[in-house]
Amino acid sequence: MNRAVSSVRTRHLGSFCTSSSSPASEAWDGRFRLHKPRGQHLLTNPRVLDAIVRHAALRPGDAVLEVGPGTGNLTARLLASPVESVAAVEIDPRMVEAVTARAAALDLAQKLTVIHGDAVETDFPEFNVCVANIPYGISSPLIAKLLFGTYQFRTATLLLQKEFAQRLVAVPGDSEYNRLAANVRMVADVKLLMDVSKRDFVPMPRVDSSLVEIRPRAVMPDVDLTEWLAFTRECFGQKNKTLGAIFKQKRKILDLCKRSQRTERCTGGATGRGIILGVLDDGNDEACGDDDSSDRAAVLSEEEVGAFKEKIAGAFESTELAAKRPSKMSNDELLRLLRLFNEQGIRFQ
Secondary structure, three states: OOEEEOOOOOOOOHHHOOOOOOOOOOOOOOOOOOOHHHOOOEEOOHHHHHHHHHHHOOOOOOEEEEEOOOOOHHHHHHHHOOOOEEEEEEOOHHHHHHHHHHHHHOOOHHHEEEEEOOOOOOOOOOOOEEEEEOOHHHHHHHHHHHHHOOOOOOEEEEEEEHHHHHHHOOOOOOOOOOHHHHHHHHHEEEEEEEEEOHHHEEOOOOOOEEEEEEEEOOOOOOOOHHHHHHHHHHHHOOOOOOHHHHOOOHHHHHHHHHHHHHHHHOOOOOOOHHHHHOOOOOOOOOOOOOOOHHHHHOOOOHHHHHHHHHHHHHHHOOOOHHHOOHHHOOHHHHHHHHHHHHHOOOOOO
16 A cells, blocks of 8 residues: 655654755765666765756746665755655655655655655546656656556656666667657657766666656647557557558458457557556567467358458558558558558557
């Protein structure tokens, strides 16, 4: 169960706490062990911490969401800014105690609420700005939750693993361009702000980091996002093949035919939380699996398969898209193909 920790707790934890005249003491005294496999790397460079807050462009009255506050190095600066409140989500109870004590020592506890829970599973309170040094292991599901959930916010300023950030900001034609970038750019604008050395963390991770800004679009695209997300999974599973080659594969034809038939039978098919949280995975999925064993076992007649092939051919007819590769296509081109498929009765959910 998620637990909101009182913002007035006054327990002090040695050097985790600082006086109000020195809000940025980042020295780590090793009072408890940090778990690298859990992504517990504390950002300790004061200049970098100051730069993150500066890039976030916080305003008076902002409600800030921070994920993984650790011992409060970034939290202290957020609390000292003119924002109205900071809600910090932390899974480690030791960190909960440390950041709570840090705020109390700074006499800023009234602005902080600490939520003890898993950030991927926890329902966030209302916020309009997210600022966080995210544990590397939850970068993809957390960004998916922010952008494809129900949250409305102005901007997210996130410190991510550098390689992940490069994939996130990639554009069509880049070697790093993938489903992650295509899906995020459908609903948000993303830009790289600065790189951060691994030497600025304790314990030092194996890779460098990058700070990115994610700004949701003011006008969302006119598309069924669940259908779009399933479609891009099919396309980017083999992103360097041409679309014509991708959609001629027998396995894919059979899978899409079953899926389209199921969509015709069911109205308003539910997608489930797991699908939404997995939409930013950018591995080489050969196909979108079907969890319904009865559909997998269904036998399609040659006539059904032949008719479905004609639908695919009809979608590509009079366009140049069959010869294009997903890794070099804009979202507008992909969206045009999705609409052509849907017009032919081809569904991807």
